Amino acid sequence: MNCHQCQKNCYSIKQKHSWWTRLTKKYRKEPLLAIDGNIALVGTPNVGKSVLFNRLTGNYVTVSNYPGTTVEVSRGIAKIKDYQIRVIDTPGMYSLVPISEEEQVSRDLLLEESLDMVIHVVDAKNLGRMLPLTFQLMEAGLTVILAINMIDEAEQLGLKVEPDALKIELGIPVVVMSAALNRGVRELKQTILQLLSFQPEPDSANVEMVR
Ligand SMILES: Nc1nc2c(ncn2[C@@H]2O[C@H](COP(=O)(O)OP(=O)(O)O)[C@@H](O)[C@H]2O)c(=O)[nH]1
Ligand SMILES: [Mg+2]
Numbered sequence: 001m002n003c004h005q006c007q008k009n010c011y012s013i014k015q016k017h018s019w020w021t022r023l024t025k026k027y028r029k030e031p032l033l034a035i036d037g038n039i040a041l042v043g044t045p046n047v048g049k050s051v052l053f054n055r056l057t058g059n060y061v062t063v064s065n066y067p068g069t070t071v072e073v074s075r076g077i078a079k080i081k082d083y084q085i086r087v088i089d090t091p092g093m094y095s096l097v098p099i100s101e102e103e104q105v106s107r108d109l110l111l112e113e114s115l116d117m118v119i120h121v122v123d124a125k126n127l128g129r130m131l132p133l134t135f136q137l138m139e140a141g142l143t144v145i146l147a148i149n150m151i152d153e154a155e156q157l158g159l160k161v162e163p164d165a166l167k168i169e170l171g172i173p174v175v176v177m178s179a180a181l182n183r184g185v186r187e188l189k190q191t192i193l194q195l196l197s198f199q200p201e202p203d204s205a206n207v208e209m210v211r
Helices: 009-024 048-058 099-111 124-139 153-157 162-168 186-197
Strands: 037-042 061-065 072-080 083-089 117-123 146-150 172-176
Touching: 009 146, 037 048, 037 099, 048 083, 048 117, 048 146, 048 186, 117 124, 117 186, 124 146, 124 153, 146 162, 146 186, 153 162, 162 172, 172 186
Parallel strands: 037 083, 037 117, 117 146, 146 172
Antiparallel strands: 061 072, 072 083
C-alpha cells in the first residue's frame, strides 16, 4: 500500500504542511509588537537627544517627515529587559510656545502622541538656561525625567551637578549621564521602567550614576 491508498493520510498532510509552510514563509508578517510604553526625548538642539535615542533604540528605527512639513522625526523601539518602549526623538525646542517649525512639530508631538513620559535632555554645562523648559513640561501635565547629559564636559570644566538636590527641588527623577560615553544610560532605563511601574523603586544608591 502506498500513500495514496493509505486512509490515515499522515504522510501527505505532513508533506502538504511543509511545502505550504515554505511557500508562505516569505509572505508571513512579523508578529505585531506589544508596546509597553510611549516616551519622547525633548530638549534644545545639540544636547545629545539623537545620541541618546540611538543608545536606547539601536537598530529599531524609522525616520519620516512630520506630515505637512519637512521636519524629520525619528521613531524607534527601546528594548529594556522584557519590555518594548516606543521612543520618539523630537526636533529641538526651546519652549512649548513654538516659534520655529521644528518647535511646532515637537509641541504637536507632545500633544498628540499619548505619551507615558518625556525625557527632558539638558546640557549639564547650561543647566540654568534649560530648566525653564523642564518647568513648562511639568506644568503641561507631562511626566518628566530630567536627563542631565554631557556630564563629561561639565566635569572637564570643573562644574559640579547635584542630582539629589535637583530631584528634591523639582520633585521629578533626575539622571546624570553622558550619552556619548554610555554613562548613566542604564540608570535612565531603570528610571523609565520605574515610572512605567514595571520595577520597584530602588534604594537611593542605585540612582547614583554608574560609570
Ligand atoms: N562630550 C559629549 N558629547 C555629546 C554627548 N552627547 C552628545 N554629544 C555630542 O553632541 C553633539 C550633538 O548631539 P545630538 O545627539 O545630535 O544632539 P541633538 O541635537 O539634541 O539631537 C554631537 O556632536 C554629539 O556627539 C555627551 O554626553 N558628551
Ligand atoms: Mg537630534
